[in-house]
Amino acid sequence: MSLKIAVIYGSVRSQRKGIKGAKFIVNKCKERNWDVNLIDAKEYEHPFLDKMYKEFPEGEAPEVMQKVSNLLKSADAFIIVSGEYNHSVPPALTNLIDHYQSEYFFKSSAIACYSGGTLGGVRAGIHLRAFLSELGMPSIPTMFVMSKVQSSFDDNGNAIDESYEKRIKKFLDELEWYAEALKEAREKGTPY
Numbered sequence: 001m002s003l004k005i006a007v008i009y010g011s012v013r014s015q016r017k018g019i020k021g022a023k024f025i026v027n028k029c030k031e032r033n034w035d036v037n038l039i040d041a042k043e044y045e046h047p048f049l050d051k052m053y054k055e056f057p058e059g060e061a062p063e064v065m066q067k068v069s070n071l072l073k074s075a076d077a078f079i080i081v082s083g084e085y086n087h088s089v090p091p092a093l094t095n096l097i098d099h100y101q102s103e104y105f106f107k108s109s110a111i112a113c114y115s116g117g118t119l120g121g122v123r124a125g126i127h128l129r130a131f132l133s134e135l136g137m138p139s140i141p142t143m144f145v146m147s148k149v150q151s152s153f154d155d156n157g158n159a160i161d162e163s164y165e166k167r168i169k170k171f172l173d174e175l176e177w178y179a180e181a182l183k184e185a186r187e188k189g190t191p192y
């Protein structure tokens, strides 16, 4: 089954490094012939949350929100690529995600976390579990943890540290299982 995956990445810093890890994940999804879109908060610029997408009358949401809503709506599952700022989730990432809601319902998510240090952003990853469940996109058990993200991947998203090749396979195999199971289940209908 071909899957449609949205990879959501939310650092807007000019010196950001997590984009290397996000590109690695996008590349690996493409190798599986998945239809993958990178929703990068720097490319799809959102203001600090005022109105959620659903609060705009039909056809009146800003163009960027219309585009992102469509990408999220059409996705079968989400990969959230999160750095760790002060042991938690970067604000530009939660700000982007907060603009949408029903687009996520009854779909699976997967957490890919990273940091510049050795712990790979796991503390932000733990926070994300509750956050993503609340949004109706519970996360798969395996987290894809990227430590020293700045030196583990090159600018094109190729792994410099080869151990990532093995770990990404398990992570994406697991996501595929959940995404396909929920896709089939959604086709039979959802409670709301």
Ligand SMILES: Cc1cc2nc3c(=O)[nH]c(=O)nc-3n(C[C@H](O)[C@H](O)[C@H](O)COP(=O)(O)O)c2cc1C
Pocket (backbone or CB within 6 Å): 011, 012, 013, 015, 016, 017, 018, 019, 083, 084, 085, 086, 087, 088, 114, 115, 116, 117, 119, 120, 121, 149, 150
């Ligand atoms: C505001 C801020 C807070 C940070 N807090 C943490 C932290 O709590 N733990 C950690 O391991 N790294 C922390 N870092 C370092 C980041 O892991 C590192 O800068 C990483 O590259 C940030 O992701 P980005 O480059 O995609 O924005 C912090 C960085 C910033 C800018």
